[in-house]
Amino acid sequence: EPEVTQTPSHQVTQMGQEVILRCVPISNHLYFYWYRQILGQKVEFLVSFYNNEISEKSEIFDDQFSVERPDGSNFTLKIRSTKLEDSAMYFCASSSPQGMPQETQYFGPGTRLLVL
Amino acid sequence: QKEVEQNSGPLSVPEGAIASLNCTYSDRGSQSFFWYRQYSGKSPELIMFIYSNGDKEDGRFTAQLNKASQYVSLLIRDSQPSDSATYLCAVNMMTGAGSYQLTFGKGTKLSVIP
Secondary structure (H helix, E strand, O other): OOOOEEEOOEEEEOOOOOEEEEEEOOOOOOEEEEEEEOOOOOOEEEEEEEOOEEEEEOOOOOOOEEEEOOOOOOEEEEEOOOOHHHOEEEEEEEEOOOOOOOOOEEEOOOEEEEEO | OOOEEEOOOOEEEEOOOOEEEEEEEOOOOOOEEEEEEEOOOOOOEEEEEEOOOEEEEEOOEEEEEEOOOOEEEEEEOOOOHHHOEEEEEEEEEEOOOOOEEEEEOOOEEEEEEO
């Protein structure tokens, strides 16, 4: 069964450093997403991406964040200058082989980011 | 602020019993509703989705939707210790820009006691 994959599984970085989190969505899906979950808190939407552009972003997704689909398979989240409060689990998700934004989202295993 | 509310629990049920998980949402225009299961330190795993009012059954799981009351529930029959996890209710809400955003509740922690 196709699944969303993410690398790395764990990332430790120093405050102020740039990190890139990588995702390979399910191959026939058209919508891609990033979410984060701070330890003990709820899953929070960051950004959605469709047709090679951002379709929606939350208040969390400020100028320090960017997303990119550099080729036909990868989808990346870049945090330009990490802060302590960026420490969280980051989940990639994909959906919509039919191109409908309401469709089920399937989540990758996550990247645990720790900013020191 | 568009919200999804769940009782955080913990909800404890004996093995073999029915577990009932509830969720309310604020956006009356929401069209798709999801239940995910999340084990500690893992990613959300889809259990069920429901789009229409009424009940939808899949094995031991039944999702119920009442759009008039803005209420979604999940019943787990014959609960097993392996069902012990946090159950996340998620609602696809339309944004001001006409797109959709999946909004999660905080989750209900279920513990099935052998």
